[in-house]
Amino acid sequence: MGVRVLALVRSSAEGEGFVPPSTKDFELPPIFGDNPYTTKPIFLVLLSVVLISVFFIAASRKAAVVPSKLQFAGESVYAFVRNDLAKDVIGHEFLRFVPYLFTLFTFILVNNWFGIIPLLQFPTMSHVGFAYVLAAFTFFVFHYIGIKKHGVFKYLKDIMFMPGVPKAAYILITPLEILTFFLVRPLTLSLRLFANMFAGHLLLLVFILGGEHLAQGALALKLVSPFAFGIGIVLTFFEFMVQCLQAYIFTLLTALYIAGALADEH
Template structure:
């Protein structure tokens, strides 16, 4: 075995990975500098507030920023007391103007569409009758992730049909170890011999979270979204997990909840405790994924913002070095959070479907 050659390959790979992260870091730094509040149209001198740029980058939006002031306006769909009203977010300019629609006048407040009166103040009474079904940046990012999932797995499934009893090739050979890992290290140990029934769900959850986590690490279009850092998305994933677990729960699972092996007089105490447990487990999944992904983005953006806070190029090498380190760590977190969510989902399914042992 040529160890020198292997070492050179590993060293080249490490240099390539670090170079990629340096490029991503530079893109993030430049993106924040372009969206800095100090570069406003009126050119007034203001102290840089990093919270504005950070919250803008991690929040959902009715625009998809491409570069600097260039952005793609997204459709706004509202259901009002008079019916549906649709228009483009470009009607708000750069998010600071108002738009006189067919039924109401609208304005963006913290990137949320609100009905306003003639003075530009929020009309609370009318807002209670308006429901927002707009296609935001996170919605588009979800569609991109779903499209990637379909393209990847349809092509891999087709490769398996064409190459029966042959060694995997191309994308098939890249994904097979991951799929085998989910099967052998997550599904089988936690669910048991019924694992095959739940493999499509576990694989979908794993790759959906992983793809969205990785897209969130890309600072430029079509990346830059924060889907898994949006608590609404993690909430839906947690609810789906809760439904799958409880729908597939066997009689022993429900007996443990409603007729546990305790004195009957303790049942009124145990029932609320067990029912809270049903909700708290997926709730923990929701908070864990949301908090870890959001925290990672905030730390990276905060480190980049140090350059503009201190207004000194001397701090740039230190800031960039820490950002590269955090980007590598975020890549690990992206993989780890997909693994943990899938592992705990399999564990909950396993406890709900486990047979009674005497």
């Protein structure tokens, strides 16, 4: 966002007027030369892995009966995922899925937070490719679990021919169930995360860059610019809540899909 502000100020000084943010603001150039693998989103993904690892290693390194503030923070996040997302949703077989759900939740959460952290200010998940990869992991995990427990034939049979449904209804229900399990679930899971992060960041750009542009204008516009900045600050807090909520929803739906794959109906 910092580069975008400098470009906006330069264009205002040259009399070009306000250039509204668009999808081009998400097409970031490589950090080092022309290497496509050194873009800011990739750097942020690697940074998130380092930050998460360092935090939880430090939080658990000197674990004590009376926890320190750092240990308490780490244990609180783990307990939330373990109890509220894994245990309550999946049931008695939850424990073996806690590492995956915990990793998924913390990874998405930190990468979402990057959108409002000064100097970084870019949510990684606003690039749809990252959301697709996470959804693909969940897609293969819950199908693998279902096939492993029930066998390929029974698992696919229960998907295509829902138990307890009149045979005539299969003409309509079977195609819908196939689409739901093999296309709709991974697509909605990824696009929901991507769309919220993309739209939120774009909205912040509108008010922050708009306020910057107004501050470069006439006196009347300068008086209005603080309101644009004020709305931008309010939206930043709102975006923080959305970022946390999207990490929770993605992990919750993953737990629900796993619970469905383990259900006796399959």
